[in-house]
Amino acid sequence: MLDIPGSLTVNELHELIDLVKSIYGFDFSDYSKASLKRRLLRVMQQKKLSFYDLKHVLINDPAFFQMFLEEITVNVTEMFRDPTFYKALNNQVIPYLSSYQHTKIWCAGCSSGEEVYSLMILLNEAGLRKKSFIYGTDINTEMLNEARKGIYSLRKIKSYAENYQLSGLSGSIIDHFTVLYDAASIHNELKQNTLFSVHNLVSDGVFNEFQLISCRNVFIYFEIKLQERILDLFYKSLAPLGFLCLGTKETIRSDYFRKKFKAINLKENIYQKIGS
Incomplete structure (x- = not known):
């Protein structure tokens, strides 16, 4: 042996x-x-x-x-993961986004797409789906292929049902899927304004301007120096007064970047860009 x-x-x-x-x-x-x-x-x-x-x-x-x-690479994800985050987003950020003519969102480290579709469902419930576009990026091409399909096992979808309810949304999570035997496919209308592509947070740069960037539970796998480099990328990628969403285990540690973001919700680590 x-x-x-x-x-x-x-x-x-x-x-x-x-x-x-x-x-x-x-x-x-x-x-x-x-x-x-x-x-x-x-x-x-x-x-x-x-x-x-x-x-x-x-x-x-x-x-x-x-x-x-x-x-x-890290591929731990689920729909409406950390439901209190989505509730905070709905109450404290969505009202701002509703005032924009068009909203661009970047979901960095999107894995197999569950967070992208969770965000799109949230926007759809708020009546913002048609004027919103979500870019999902990752370095893992296999995960991106799964995300583009938007097909998940029925067992997984049923396990996400509690998260959905705790997020404060009406109805059931299955309302947003078409059941295909032992799997479920996200409704086409929720896939329309999404784009999944390869982007390496470590080496790639700014590729658009966003009203919201979500990069949750990713920083914990990076050293401080890399965290600061990516925070700089996010800051440059955000529109004035744009929102940055980090995971519950994340925080902005750098004094330099604390001055560039205003805390909107410290428990859920939701921040707003200060300055232009």
Whole structure:
């Protein structure tokens, strides 16, 4: 039986980071080292690879890298995750958005699309769907393909029903889906004003101006330096008085950026851009 090491040394971890960056252009150097190490070890265990085997396959098999990327990146999501966030959004942000002629929203790190469709349902209930457009971005192409389809297992949809109710919305979550045997497809009208595309928060820049950016429960996987770099990207991407939504486990730690955002809801970490 192949002996798989139970840990990676600091030097080995940095060697893998440098290797991935030089060959594929993905820079994980400012990701949380503890989180990255756990995920790398899981790949090694699942594929029965030693550190040297992992290096070899990353160098020689580009197809393996796509699977590797899916395992390393975080894809934990569900519809109306943290219902109190959606309730706060409905009460404190939607009234502002309703005053705009057109609203552009960026859902960064959207994974398989559940948050994008949750936001679109919220906008639809508020009568804002037709004048809103949501961009969902991620670095994981497989997850983006799932998001574009908008088809989820019926078991998952039923498990999201409580979140939906706790968000304060009327009716049932299934009202927004067409049931297909053991799966459910989001209604086409809710898919119309959405676009899913690849965007790397680490290396890519501003691509539009938004009234709202949502990037929830992603920062916890980044080091402080990378968090600040992405906050700068978000600040530059927001329209004047635009809103930034971070997860309940996130916060703006930098004194510099605290002066650039006004807290709208500290519990849910919803902020508004100050200045232009």
